[in-house]
Amino acid sequence: MKEVLKTNNLLIGYKGQALMPEINVSLSEGDIVALAGPNGSGKTTLFKTLSASIKPVGGEVKLFGKDLRDYSPTDRSSLFSLVLTEKPDDLFLKVFDIVAAGRYPHLGLLARLKPDDEQIIYDSLETVGIGHLINRNFVSLSDGEQQKVMIAKALVQDTPLIFMDEPAAFLDYPSKIELVNIMHKLSCEKHKTILFSSHDLDLLLRHADVMWVVAPQQPLRQGTPKDLVGQGIIDEYFRPIIAKNEFYWMK
Amino acid sequence: MSNTFEKRRQAPSIALISIAIVAVGVVLFVLNLMLGSVSIPFEEFRKAVFGGEASTYRAIILDYRLPQAITALLAGIGLSVSGLLMQTLFRNPLADPSLLGISSGSSLGVALVILLAGGFGGISVSTLALWSTFGVTLAAFVGAFLVLLLILALSTRLRSMVSLVLVGIMIAYIAGSVTDILKFFSQKEGLHSFVIWGMGSFSNVSKAQLPFFAVTILIGVVGAFLLFKTLNLLLLGERYAENLGVNIKQSSMLIILVSGFLTAIITAFCGPIAFLGLAVPHIARFLFRSSDHKLLIPATAFLGMDLALFCNLIARLPSFEGNLPINSVTALIGAPIVLWVIFHRQKVLK
Numbered sequence: 001m002k003e004v005l006k007t008n009n010l011l012i013g014y015k016g017q018a019l020m021p022e023i024n025v026s027l028s029e030g031d032i033v034a035l036a037g038p039n040g041s042g043k044t045t046l047f048k049t050l051s052a053s054i055k056p057v058g059g060e061v062k063l064f065g066k067d068l069r070d071y072s073p074t075d076r077s078s079l080f081s082l083v084l085t086e087k088p089d090d091l092f093l094k095v096f097d098i099v100a101a102g103r104y105p106h107l108g109l110l111a112r113l114k115p116d117d118e119q120i121i122y123d124s125l126e127t128v129g130i131g132h133l134i135n136r137n138f139v140s141l142s143d144g145e146q147q148k149v150m151i152a153k154a155l156v157q158d159t160p161l162i163f164m165d166e167p168a169a170f171l172d173y174p175s176k177i178e179l180v181n182i183m184h185k186l187s188c189e190k191h192k193t194i195l196f197s198s199h200d201l202d203l204l205l206r207h208a209d210v211m212w213v214v215a216p217q218q219p220l221r222q223g224t225p226k227d228l229v230g231q232g233i234i235d236e237y238f239r240p241i242i243a244k245n246e247f248y249w250m251k
Numbered sequence: 252m253s254n255t256f257e258k259r260r261q262a263p264s265i266a267l268i269s270i271a272i273v274a275v276g277v278v279l280f281v282l283n284l285m286l287g288s289v290s291i292p293f294e295e296f297r298k299a300v301f302g303g304e305a306s307t308y309r310a311i312i313l314d315y316r317l318p319q320a321i322t323a324l325l326a327g328i329g330l331s332v333s334g335l336l337m338q339t340l341f342r343n344p345l346a347d348p349s350l351l352g353i354s355s356g357s358s359l360g361v362a363l364v365i366l367l368a369g370g371f372g373g374i375s376v377s378t379l380a381l382w383s384t385f386g387v388t389l390a391a392f393v394g395a396f397l398v399l400l401l402i403l404a405l406s407t408r409l410r411s412m413v414s415l416v417l418v419g420i421m422i423a424y425i426a427g428s429v430t431d432i433l434k435f436f437s438q439k440e441g442l443h444s445f446v447i448w449g450m451g452s453f454s455n456v457s458k459a460q461l462p463f464f465a466v467t468i469l470i471g472v473v474g475a476f477l478l479f480k481t482l483n484l485l486l487l488g489e490r491y492a493e494n495l496g497v498n499i500k501q502s503s504m505l506i507i508l509v510s511g512f513l514t515a516i517i518t519a520f521c522g523p524i525a526f527l528g529l530a531v532p533h534i535a536r537f538l539f540r541s542s543d544h545k546l547l548i549p550a551t552a553f554l555g556m557d558l559a560l561f562c563n564l565i566a567r568l569p570s571f572e573g574n575l576p577i578n579s580v581t582a583l584i585g586a587p588i589v590l591w592v593i594f595h596r597q598k599v600l601k
Contacts, residue, residue, distance in 0.1 A: 092540055
């Protein structure tokens with residue numbers, strides 16, 4: 001399988017302080033990897049480092065064999081797309097406008113949409129099942145619908161790699177399953193590589209193929225949910241959090 | 252396939268609103284030439300403009316009203332586009348061209364020229380009259396540009412937009428209090444002409460200066476339009492914009508440069524015109540129900556032209572002796588419109 005992303009002795013953190021030991025992981029074409037860890041474990045920091053928002057404290061991130069920071073912002077826009085927890089809040093922003101903005105890296109100076117581009121926008125909205133919302137104002141949608149709009153935006157950007165930060169947050173259970181299905185569809189049909197983060201253990205253990213587990217000052221561990229549970233890693237990484245907040249009626 | 256989709260938005264309605272806005276602009280422009288302390292009947296107006304014979308009416312129209320109307324429409328265009336850029340960059344509906352302290356910078360420049368010359372030099376303002384228009388324009392321009400350069404220099408050292416706004420507001424306060432101190436120590440005549448300057452006017456641009464004024468505004472507006480992709484992407488939030496290829500720092504500087512350039516030029520020639528830059532982008536977004544800058548920038552420009560021409564007309568309605576201060580008119584006309592938009596848009600968005 002073609003290698004998409006690889007980290008060499010990557011140290012993540014802020015102001016020269018590493019959050020966890022060196023990270024050596026890789027993603028291949030079509031992989032769906034879940035990044036799991038309790039709140040405050042460094043998931044978002046890892047995301048920001050892998051998506052070139054912040055500099056690594058040490059080591060390097062290779063994207064298609066080249067250092068991430070050697071790409072220009074324009075180059076990067078055609079290599080990976082983002083789905084974030086922060087959402088646009090402009091009152092008159094339409095679903096179509098947001099998804100079309102995802103197409104900008106492929107358009108010229110005047111951002112004129114060719115019929116092909118419009119077709120790609122319609123198809124992406126259909127893929128995530130919100131074709132009927134195309135003319136709606138973004139702020140008037142539910143959290144789950146807004147999430148799908150941002151995924152459609154990532155799809156029209158047409159990048160081999162997609163990062164999704166907490167895509168399942170705010171979703172009800174059926175929508176979470178739908179999201180997992182969408183991700184598998186993208187991986188199988190379009191050979192997209194997806195890295196998504198979540199603190200929803202229940203969802204991850206049932207539906208993730210491969211997990212990367214992080215916790216503060218612990219090395220990143222990877223494996224299938226089954227192996228990670230079997231080796232006691234899930235227990236070890238999530239327990240300190242649970243133990244600290246022990247339910248008072250159990251004492 | 253497209254039958255599963257609702258038709259994408261109503262191109263005709265966009266075209267209709269656009270035509271209406273331009274038509275209103277043309278009517279207002281003609282009214283600006285016809286009405287005033289001397290009202291010119293239509294037949295006389297037609298003769299004066301197209302007849303070619305020298306007459307009093309022709310002189311009033313061509314030498315006085317035409318430059319004023321053109322100045323008003325250009326200032327309206329520039330300030331409104333400048334305000335739109337600020338509102339999008341800072342993602343704040345209250346942002347306007349004066350946000351970064353640029354107009355305060357020009358006020359300080361003008362205060363130095365009018366008040367210091369009047370106060371300490373012992374020269375009365377009337378002796379300054381010969382070079383005053385030019386001197387005041389130059390002082391306002393230098394003041395505004397120094398603040399703009401300061402803001403641009405500081406913007407490279409600041410990480411967040413909020414800090415930049417705070418820096419702008421602080422610069423405005425400093426410039427404002429120095430201006431106040433100058434006012435305190437100045438003489439009555441100087442103070443009077445400074446206050447008059449601060450009320451804004453569209454009649455200070457001479458026929459000779461008009462082409463320069465027009466070309467600079469045009470450059471600014473075209474510059475703003477070329478930034479529309481970046482502005483649209485910034486609406487998604489900085490991280491999304493960055494992921495879609497926007498260099499945040501460089502783009503913010505460009506947006507501040509274009510917006511500040513427009514504000515500096517207009518404040519230099521017309522004084523600090525309040526409210527147009529804040530109000531017009533809101534009206535444009537509401538009328539077109541859109542946040543797409545490819546549409547919003549031209550829409551804001553033409554609506555700014557309409558509103559400025561309308562305010563200019565109100566400011567010298569036949570019943571008034573001379574002109575009302577333009578700043579009191581812009582807020583008086585603009586504020587109710589913005590209030591109406593805010594209350595009405597709640598209904599629309601549901």
